[in-house]
Amino acid sequence: MAYITLSNTNKIIFKSNLKNLNLVGDLYKIPIYFFSKYEESALLAIQELLKNPEKYFNEIYIPYEPVDTFTLVYEGKKPSYHKFSDCPRLHSVYENFEIPSEIVKLGKEKVNEFRNWFETVKNLLDDPQIFVMRLKLKWGIETNPNAILIRNSGSTEVENLSIEELENKIDLIIKNAGKFYYDSEKNKTILSK
Known part of the structure; x- marks a missing residue:
């Protein structure tokens, strides 16, 4: 297994032009209203990656190409992958x-x-x-x-959950978001705007 920082993961995933994607579909079994259009596009793109990796890599994915602005000592290199989760470089502070x-x-x-x-x-x-x-x-x-x-963005492990376990986690998050929304008039006013 290979490990990579969250910062580098985001560079790779969000390099694709998510704003111009016209992916359609349901994010979940029930409508979720608190995502922005960009967030919906990102989630639909990731959903497409998981459903049909070949289509994702042929039609959506844009390979990450590092840019060297020649203004920093360390730049213009591809993201690093680490063989072990306890690699000191995986957890080090970004210094430039x-x-x-x-x-x-x-x-x-x-x-x-x-x-x-x-x-x-x-x-x-x-x-x-x-x-x-x-x-x-x-x-x-x-x-x-x-x-x-x-500060280091950290790394993450992906849990290998069953569909039922994943849906239970998502349902709980949606339920808690709803509770937070209706918790006070202040929350409703701010979140409605």
């Missing part, structure tokens, strides 16, 4: 660094050169003064790259 604009202006070749150089000195980031000194020696600039840290 903005490439100084002075280098971005020099073009893609210099950006790639900076990326390679950065790998050799990133251990100096713990001491910003030394890092900036090396940056100035090599590149003639003193702009310390901005760090980007994003």
Whole structure:
């Protein structure tokens, strides 16, 4: 089995142009009114994937192609899959660094050169003064790259439920959503809008 973060899963699934899909069908055995048109399209697309994978991959799915804007140290790579659910990289914080604009202006070749150089000195980031000194020696600039840290989106396991078990779970969620709606006038007013 392979594992992937929720963030990368969403990049792959929602790359398809869900807004322009004209999928029709029932989401469930009873109408569900609290989904937006986009959410309905996403759920119908996933339903189509599960019912008819060949049609989904031939007509709906758009393969994920990473984009490199040449503004970050680590970008332009395909999502990573992990062999084990306890892989440290699967649960790590997303860390990246903005490439100084002075280098971005020099073009893609210099950006790639900076990326390679950065790998050799990133251990100096713990001491910003030394890092900036090396940056100035090599590149003639003193702009310390901005760090980007994003909490891990987590991973998920898909339960292999029977249809009956799944319907019971969905029914309970719909029931609780209805209770919440009718719980107060405030809830009804806000959710109606």
